[in-house]
Amino acid sequence: MIIVLRKDVKQDQFQEIVDMIQELGYHAHVIQGTERTVIGAVGSGRGKDKLQAMENLPGVENVVPILQPYKLASLEVKPEKTVVPIRDGITVGGDEVVVMAGPCSVESEEQIIETAKAVKAAGATMLRGGAFKPRTSPYSFQGMEEEGLILLRNARDATGLPIVTEILKPSDIELICKYADILQIGARNVQNFPLLKEVGKVDKPVLLKRGMMTTIEEFLMSAEYILSEGNKKVILCERGIRTFETATRNTLDLSSVPLLRQRTHLPVIVDPSHGTGHWRLVAPMANAAIAAGADGLLIEVHPHPDHAVSDGIQSLKPEKFDKMMKTLSRFIDAADRKLAAPPQQ
């Protein structure tokens, strides 16, 4: 921490500040500048929150943190990239790019099986689908719950595709772990800390979506919650942030992909469906995500988007998804990577 003093700091205030730094277990290293005095608090004490609170002391202008607050998620602690194993030899974070595709919500056996087969035929590696849905309105469809999980399992049985599905509350964990191959934490739950701790305790890959107002640093701190409970299988997912622009549902922050690569060993995938909110923008942004260095994609596909119970506007029809995959393959080549093949049955 760097403690910047006010220009008009008095001698006794200065002494109080230095004393408090030392009392918190740090060494106070004073730099006398021409316009300001700053103090470096050197040490590895546990009193960072309290150092920060020194902004309250008379004579202190502000307190500037120097170190990034995440540890286990950082490249400094683990320089080599994490490769998360899913099942049947499929991994996320290695040389291969993965594509997770499927509907926003599981709606019926026919819908999910038809979608699973179609996305597999087009080259998708995994199946996504929601059984528990976080909806802005209490009057909107809230998901098929366990029945939906069973349908997802049936779809996996039918195609071999691993299943990604969302968890909303800690008490559902046992149930969802019975069916899912990857637990998804949605954008609204990125700082639902009890939920993060819970998924940190199980041996299942977690797909953690960035919140719509989450900074990169906060995003990594949320990953740190999972990692620090013991679960190292964390996949990050950029899905757009909320900005003043309303022409898109969110603003897909693709810069986060190379930026996260510079800060963490965890794999990063991109969701251009939520990231843009319009199916016409999904294919170009999928290409862009791969070009930016993403390890995979999360794409909404629905056999009849104009009849979908949720997120129809941003869902691709299977034939459009198939076309997208063909163009995407050119960009995967350009990025010197390969598309992960779906499991053979």
Next chain:
Amino acid sequence: MIIVLRKDVKQDQFQEIVDMIQELGYHAHVIQGTERTVIGAVGSGRGKDKLQAMENLPGVENVVPILQPYKLASLEVKPEKTVVPIRDGITVGGDEVVVMAGPCSVESEEQIIETAKAVKAAGATMLRGGAFKPRTSPYSFQGMEEEGLILLRNARDATGLPIVTEILKPSDIELICKYADILQIGARNVQNFPLLKEVGKVDKPVLLKRGMMTTIEEFLMSAEYILSEGNKKVILCERGIRTFETATRNTLDLSSVPLLRQRTHLPVIVDPSHGTGHWRLVAPMANAAIAAGADGLLIEVHPHPDHAVSDGIQSLKPEKFDKMMKTLSRFIDAADRKLAAPPQQ
């Protein structure tokens, strides 16, 4: 809903759109404009999500919702203001302004009792304090949990002040209801829908904080989750939104106070401590909140802010809080309201 058609819509596309509107149970009212055709979908069907998804259909430019999606929270359903009873005759939302004050976290018996007595002496109506803390970092202090709740109860016993404390997960509800007079849902949980449903099932006032990324409409939809489960005792709390400005911790959106008044019957209070993040800004923004029409305030007070385990920067010392209350009373008068007296013992 208004469905706006593309300029180049074809006759068969047009027919498909009209058919689908009718199939969803609405009447299609066509307006032929000079540059565009728009269709009003008239009716009270349950297919709003599906109408919205029609943006996917060929020939559709976009779909514009006309009605606000909240019902129970709206002034149309309940024109008279809601007055939430707390305990011992104290209410929120009536003529009297309430001030809830106390530390961010409960840290010790001495700290919380000392604070409770000090804020009561200065005129506060209730005591706030966190026993379960949502912290960005897993390495930060996470709260004293049940021990903290017991200390809060002791503070209430000592002063008579009702207790406001935060709930983080559905499974804590029984425990916290034993001690708290108001359940606080924090900004990060404003769209934690399982938690909203849970607090909607109990007979306890709920203080719902606006999220840092929550629109007014979404905020009211979150209130609607609680109301639609049966709990009508909801108090809204503006606590600042996240913007590009970093000079303050959040941007306190005081316009939301009169705006919410135009849309909902629920009481609205303001938290200038989180809303600004700097204790020097708390008093002027507390005055401004009352002038804007707020029904109350939530203020962080700590006997030793420079030693607080959390949020020290934005906490007032008791003597500053006392000074703030004296000035505030002038603005409460100007607003033609009264300060709710703390309970007599």
Next chain:
Amino acid sequence: MIIVLRKDVKQDQFQEIVDMIQELGYHAHVIQGTERTVIGAVGSGRGKDKLQAMENLPGVENVVPILQPYKLASLEVKPEKTVVPIRDGITVGGDEVVVMAGPCSVESEEQIIETAKAVKAAGATMLRGGAFKPRTSPYSFQGMEEEGLILLRNARDATGLPIVTEILKPSDIELICKYADILQIGARNVQNFPLLKEVGKVDKPVLLKRGMMTTIEEFLMSAEYILSEGNKKVILCERGIRTFETATRNTLDLSSVPLLRQRTHLPVIVDPSHGTGHWRLVAPMANAAIAAGADGLLIEVHPHPDHAVSDGIQSLKPEKFDKMMKTLSRFIDAADRKLAAPPQQ
């Protein structure tokens, strides 16, 4: 400046960094931390931009500025508040609160004279009105130009109210100075540096509006452009920033009022009309602005808002403005200030 080094910095990189700091005229003060080495660059050299660019050097993690970049606008250079004289004894920034009111655009002699008389009768101190209008669309009304300025002068002749009007380009300065008492720089021009330099060269008060994406620091730097050209008569105006919230036209950032008071000696007024974009929100936010410590208000008033050529939605009718002023006076009293009387004729 504090230069934070990477954990893996090498000895020769370290030496290069230290050499460069010294070459730029600063002393390199090294702090060896437990996890990081940081270097304080001490001195008053002119090479700040170049110090910042050292983030590019291998071995450097980032560069953290310590000092605020504005000088003339700061309280450190001038601790006493600036009081800007307008005309006929009216000032901005003293004990008295000023209210500038009038239409967005000057539309006709009848409109502006009628408005001027009405706002004066209600207690306004000055008349606002635009003759040159910055409009998002080239097809919208662009203002009456010089004809509008003449009408404003006529309104001043009729009422004695000083005139505030906007300037859009450097070449208009001579013309506008002939008529205006205060030159307004609009939000879109807050970083139009050639225009700022131009108004910095004349002896006329300048009303500088914060841009919709301008940080407090950038805002003060724009004021610094005017001050550094010699014109010390700068009045700052908070008018809302752009955020994700669309229920209001902008988000009125009232915290900026006490924050600016802590950083600058310049007077600060508030524009709740643009700040909210809805006339129903103007009166409560005007009250709140005064409670937050503003030195004045800028209010849109139009005799027939539903026929206004611009900004009708946010304009008050004269009778509503009159009512607003009556309530406002209570809050001016509570703030221990007085309303500046309009000039006597």
Next chain:
Amino acid sequence: MIIVLRKDVKQDQFQEIVDMIQELGYHAHVIQGTERTVIGAVGSGRGKDKLQAMENLPGVENVVPILQPYKLASLEVKPEKTVVPIRDGITVGGDEVVVMAGPCSVESEEQIIETAKAVKAAGATMLRGGAFKPRTSPYSFQGMEEEGLILLRNARDATGLPIVTEILKPSDIELICKYADILQIGARNVQNFPLLKEVGKVDKPVLLKRGMMTTIEEFLMSAEYILSEGNKKVILCERGIRTFETATRNTLDLSSVPLLRQRTHLPVIVDPSHGTGHWRLVAPMANAAIAAGADGLLIEVHPHPDHAVSDGIQSLKPEKFDKMMKTLSRFIDAADRKLAAPPQQ
């Protein structure tokens, strides 16, 4: 326009609203819904601003515009893509991708000639460099002005590369047109309407950068200002918007590339240097921009970024730019496009 009425609208209010719509030259088409009445105002009158102002009328809930306000920039008026000719057969917006590269500021003859030769050797199509610089601080380097323009011309003479340079104020137009091949309007001037009108009157290509707070619609309206004055040679440039995220200087909104393609015929290029603010992020985001469908790139290159007078942090060294161009060529291939060759001499 759609006028949505309040639930409690009265008969005489309703009549007044209908009368006013007709008085403004529109036909009032009434839709009686189950919960609300809405009125479609049909016609091609000039009174759109006034229709919008009807939100002020008693009985009106809100007014929803249906048509996009830009005309000349829209695909409806001109469905085929615009190809802007620059000089010597180079164009922007055709099949070929252009790369404009060079320093933020022209600093010396040696610097600009060295950079021009280096970027040409690496494959750049044009040279960028600022002679008039909009700087946040009045104390920062403001550009070499005409001397800088002369140096840019010398660099063009030496390499054949066309010149892109920024214009800050209307009165500089004649001077800059003597030297520049493309006039750049910077982000801060995107709504400097007098400047837009001025560059709309000359026969020179204009590179219009999106502002950090500009919506897509406003961006196209600013292009409309130029087009409506007669200059059809407009190139749009996405350069990042301002959001809450501070880890990057701006948030590069790449979704704007395919979105603009759906709305306008004008070419769109991307500036990943300003868009990210960190040279390490430039190459991946350049790849992503091409994958998203951009017609070109604007890249900051400086021979000695750690000594640059401005924007050093985001500038690439020539050797890094060369490496970037090699990888970029793979993505240009994948996008089925070609890199525009620099002019032969």
